Amino acid sequence: xxxxxxxxxxxxxxxxxxxxxxxxxxxxxxxxxxxxxxxxxxxxxxxxxxxxxxxxxxxxxxxxxxxxxxxxxxxxxxxxxxxxxxxxxxxxxxxxxxxxxxxxxxxxxxxx
Amino acid sequence: xxxxxxxxxxxxxxxxxxxxxxxxxxxxxxxxxxxxxxxxxxxxxxxxxxxxxxxxxxxxxxxxxxxxxxxxxxxxxxxxxxxxxxxxxxxxxxxxxxxxxxxxxxxxxxxxxxxxxxx
Numbered sequence: 715x716x717x718x719x720x721x722x723x724x725x726x727x728x729x730x731x732x733x734x735x736x737x738x739x740x741x742x743x744x745x746x747x748x749x750x751x752x753x754x755x756x757x758x759x760x761x762x763x764x765x766x767x768x769x770x771x772x773x774x775x776x777x778x779x780x781x782x783x784x785x786x787x788x789x790x791x792x793x794x795x796x797x798x799x800x801x802x803x804x805x806x807x808x809x810x811x812x813x814x815x816x817x818x819x820x821x822x823x824x825x826x
Numbered sequence: 827x828x829x830x831x832x833x834x835x836x837x838x839x840x841x842x843x844x845x846x847x848x849x850x851x852x853x854x855x856x857x858x859x860x861x862x863x864x865x866x867x868x869x870x871x872x873x874x875x876x877x878x879x880x881x882x883x884x885x886x887x888x889x890x891x892x893x894x895x896x897x898x899x900x901x902x903x904x905x906x907x908x909x910x911x912x913x914x915x916x917x918x919x920x921x922x923x924x925x926x927x928x929x930x931x932x933x934x935x936x937x938x939x940x941x942x943x944x945x
Binding site: 752755763764768772774775806809811814815816817 | 931
């Protein structure tokens with residue numbers, strides 16, 4: 715199975731400041747079609763996960779522009795340009811290149 | 827609007843069975859590949875199973891292979907997860923999720939149903 719490793723695991727952020735989460739995979743997630751099969755999810759407290767980013771850099775419908783995804787191969791990043799209070803929760807990356815899909819450990823974003 | 831509503835969770839003894847359901851609405855269920863995922867208390871997300879939109883293929887996590895079975899009834903817009911020989915480590919909130927147009931594009935999730943395996 716592909717192992718996904720996130721850092722940091724805890725991320726205290728002041729509102730209005732930027733935030734960045736790293737995700738590394740044990741194998742390249744670049745498909746021969748040129749797409750990286752990497753997604754980002756946010757699980758807000760007490761809620762189900764919600765899709766933020768798919769194919770490494772595509773924002774899902776309704777996701778604010780302050781969220782962006784980048785990277786290729788084995789190194790990926792989720793960036794929040796200016797953190798808002800509603801962004802608190804646990805962020806997960808997930809690879810979808812191989813079955814089984816596998817998740818990172820999660821990064822807990824909290825407001826300072 | 828799109829909705830996925832899971833049900834069927836509860837407390838069950840080790841070795842017993844349980845069937846989860848996920849009723850879909852607001853989209854063409856018969857054209858959507860569906861997944862089950864789970865989250866143990868205080869832990870991260872774990873993928874469990876996938877079933878193609880037409881039922882042509884299904885795959886499982888090694889941890890549930892041979893014990894769980896995913897199925898669907900497109901006439902009822904319902905996804906199922908039959909869980910047999912349950913173990914304590916199967917205790918989790920179980921989510922169904924729809925896969926959108928791209929791999930990994932789990933664009934809609936249900937609210938989850940809690941399964942507790944305990945004697």
